Amino acid sequence: MSGGELRHHTVGDPGLVVVGGGVAGLRVVQTVRQEGYTGPVTLLGAEAWLPYDRPPLSKQVLTGDLALDATGYHPASYFADEIGVDTVLGVTATGVDLARRRLLLTGGDDLSYRALVVATGSRPRRLPFVSPADGVHVLRTREDAARLRHDLARASRLAIVGAGFVGAEVASSAASLGVEVTVVETAPTPLVRAVGAVVGAELARLHTDAGVRLVCGKAVTGFVGRDRVEGLTLDDGTVLEVDLVLVGVGVVPDVEWLQDSGLALDDGLACDHHLAAGADAVYGAGDAASWPSARLGRRVRSQQWTTASDQGRHVGRVLVRGREEAGPFDHDLYFWSDEYGSRIQGFGATAGEAVVLARDPAKGSFLAGFRAGDVLTGAVGVNAPREFAAVRKRARADDSWQAATHHLPPLDVPLPAGADR
Amino acid sequence: MTESPTVQITIDITECCASGMCAAIAPQAFEVDTAGYAVVRPDAGRADLDDVVRAARNCPTLCIAVARSGAEIDLFA
Secondary structure (H helix, E strand, O other), rough: OOOOOOOOOOOOOOOEEEEEOOHHHHHHHHHHHHHHOOOEEEEEEOOOOOOOHHHHOHHHHHOOOOOOHHHHHHHHHHHHOOOEOOOOOEEOEEEEEEOOOEEEEEEHHHHEEEEEEEOOOOOEEOOOOOOEOOEEOOOOOHHHHHHHHHHHHHOOEEEEEOOOHHHHHHHHHHHHHEEEEEEOOOOOOHHHHHHHHHHHHHHHHHHHHOOOEEEEEOOEEEEEEEEEEEEEEEOOOOOEEEEEEEOOOOOOOHHHHHHHOOOOOOEEEOOOOOOEOOOOOOOEHHHHHEEEEOOOOOEEOOHHHHHHHHHHHHHHHHHHHHHHOOOOOOOOOOOEEEEEEEEEEEOOOOEEEEEEEEEOOOEEEEEEEEEEEEEEEEEEEOHHHHHHHHHHHHHHOOOOOOHHOOOOOOEEEEOOOHHHH | OOOOOOEEEOOOOOOOOOOOOHHHOOOOOEEOOOOOOOOOOHHHHOOOHHHHHHHHHHOOOEEEEEEEHHHOOOOOO
């Protein structure tokens, strides 16, 4: 095949339709324009807002370092005039008719497409209990952030269910606002499935060093309070008395609307290594899509902002240049998190055997490499941006353990005994 | 790269992820191009140094380096 679906544009063709106004959708429309596509482009968003930056919602927006409306990526004039993209906001897709190449919308409308990108993202998972009307939050959207910020200013005790990145970031933001915070985690260590027990223990220390109470190995069994939350009950019978709760127990891909479409769903929309969804001219990007990662050797649905952004760009290139020229999608799964003034960075597969490469307690710096045989599969750093960058850059060229880790720029103190370098 | 007598700001554009965070936090020093990537403004030297450092520290990929009188500022000191 020479060129993608959008290599050429003919008059009257309905062009590109992107469902989802998050960063993945934004990158798709930006990239097809950069690649020279001149036909119609429509970006549909279920929310009332033009694409905005979600990562600051748990961090800078809650602490007041960034105003809520400063999270917008570009103003309306950018879409209308600079890149010529029609934005349709507050509209939800309900299905797709693959044979007729039509996207079905709420209210019975539909929209023809020449190429369709599914970038509907994900929504927070909820706890399976009856929840009081007020004081129980999730965090995904601008509205969620505004509500949480409003309640945080009035709260004295916050419980966070789930010690994942969203939970940890909100814990950090709330603690900096003077709120007493308890984080409840079912697993014995925070983020144990994401980064393993060694790094998880380092991340646990960030909480406790900041005076946040971390309760691991206990599950939440219900809420206390009817109109407004008054506490949480745990599976050991204890009750945590709090006046605010944030639930951060992961996300669910927003793909139920595709259930009867004929598109394959497998942990989100099942895409191939080009991010094509198995039907003519349908692609997936972001949290809603899974793809066979060559790097991880399995089907992956990343929930990282950087993956969503890079998938959007990749789909844009595939649409214009074609699959052959654009090549398969590859990503090193870079992520970052800001907690208690510390910067956490990670890349690659970070769930195997972790080896501490460097540590400086005085600076709170820490770097661990993940090892599978003689291969460095990934790394996680805390306050070690130079060392992390060095390992990540080297691993791109040569992922052998020796090549990626020898003669790292040293942190200020010697390595702990037994560290392999 | 923009230079002023005291403050130098450098973006490693190969690592920029186009979050726009720098331009949101320190709009006097940074702006974004049509594809969303960060650009140091020509008059960035006049921006408040605290804002510039805060923007660099909040960059998702930490691709912004800030130096004062030739000495790079440690963002996580």
